[in-house]
Amino acid sequence: MTTSTKPFRQRLVSVPYLKRFGGVITAAALTLAAGSAQATDWDMPTPYGDSNFHTVNISQFADDVREATDGELEITIHSSGSLIKHPEIKNSVRRGLVPIGELIMSRLANEDPLFEVDSVPYLASDYDQAWKLWQASKDLLSKRLEGQRLKLLFAVPWPPQGIYTQFAVETGNELKGVKMRAYNKSSEQLAELLGALPTQVEVPDIPTAFGTGRVDAMITSPSTGANTRAWDYLTHFNHAQLWLPKNMVVVNVKAFNSLPEEAQKALVDAAEAAEKRGWDASKAETDAKIKIMEDNGIEVSEPSPELVKHLQEIGDTMTEEWLGRAGESGQALLDAYNKQ
Numbered sequence: 001m002t003t004s005t006k007p008f009r010q011r012l013v014s015v016p017y018l019k020r021f022g023g024v025i026t027a028a029a030l031t032l033a034a035g036s037a038q039a040t041d042w043d044m045p046t047p048y049g050d051s052n053f054h055t056v057n058i059s060q061f062a063d064d065v066r067e068a069t070d071g072e073l074e075i076t077i078h079s080s081g082s083l084i085k086h087p088e089i090k091n092s093v094r095r096g097l098v099p100i101g102e103l104i105m106s107r108l109a110n111e112d113p114l115f116e117v118d119s120v121p122y123l124a125s126d127y128d129q130a131w132k133l134w135q136a137s138k139d140l141l142s143k144r145l146e147g148q149r150l151k152l153l154f155a156v157p158w159p160p161q162g163i164y165t166q167f168a169v170e171t172g173n174e175l176k177g178v179k180m181r182a183y184n185k186s187s188e189q190l191a192e193l194l195g196a197l198p199t200q201v202e203v204p205d206i207p208t209a210f211g212t213g214r215v216d217a218m219i220t221s222p223s224t225g226a227n228t229r230a231w232d233y234l235t236h237f238n239h240a241q242l243w244l245p246k247n248m249v250v251v252n253v254k255a256f257n258s259l260p261e262e263a264q265k266a267l268v269d270a271a272e273a274a275e276k277r278g279w280d281a282s283k284a285e286t287d288a289k290i291k292i293m294e295d296n297g298i299e300v301s302e303p304s305p306e307l308v309k310h311l312q313e314i315g316d317t318m319t320e321e322w323l324g325r326a327g328e329s330g331q332a333l334l335d336a337y338n339k340q
């Protein structure tokens, strides 16, 4: 964990919490005791690694905030779940253990199906559709988060999701009984409907999960495939373009409100720039990472008509099932999306 060396910094992480994570608390405790805090240090956990384009994007976001506030607001990124593990990031921000954090939106599917709308197969499977879906869902999702005293700063999609295997996938029937790595409710459900055996594995744990035989296949993007060196344990990538799940950056409302007005503005402005930059980076990432995989011997293919049909049928079942859970708000969201 990184500890600020600058004096007079105020940490919004509770001391027992820092202790639990083995942090050095003396400087922070002294600073608070001195009561002379002039600038603010924020710890920002993310589940993803340093080289990932999302992490590069939030690092730039942190730089922009530092620059715009003249160093008054310093955001320190803690990547790969090193400070807080993915399943705890949202609640840690909510409870104020950390003021800000990044997580994948669809991870909140169990508390509210609306957060999973970006992971329903073939509902929005290219960047234009994903953007429209985001415009149609942004206010609704922001309101839900506000109810938890969280402010949604921005959201950026991963490249379209596909299927990684150790053999060619022609119809999808080959996936029966295969141990499939999943990362949210939809990927788990999709794997089940394909007859595969899903297991949730966080990105930093992917190489070990393959190395130890916990999984033999995975659903993810070209981005995560290349970042986790898929070629070390897999041979095929089917670019099925199922959905584009989004990461979001949320901030604790109390922490946000405690900032001086200029810093609040700096944060919101930097967030707006980060969202735009992130969407562009995501688009560029798709082709760049597919090329890296091909260069490393992964056979990349487009889905056959049989596979598309199979996946679309599953997509229809999942859309219906999702609507059943999401109810009227889900229908309103779909209507707003279809009007875009």
Ligand code: PCA
Pocket: 104, 158, 159, 183, 202, 203, 219, 220, 221, 222, 223, 224, 245
């Ligand atoms: N990478 C993340 C989320 C989606 C993606 O492309 C993962 O595989 O967990």
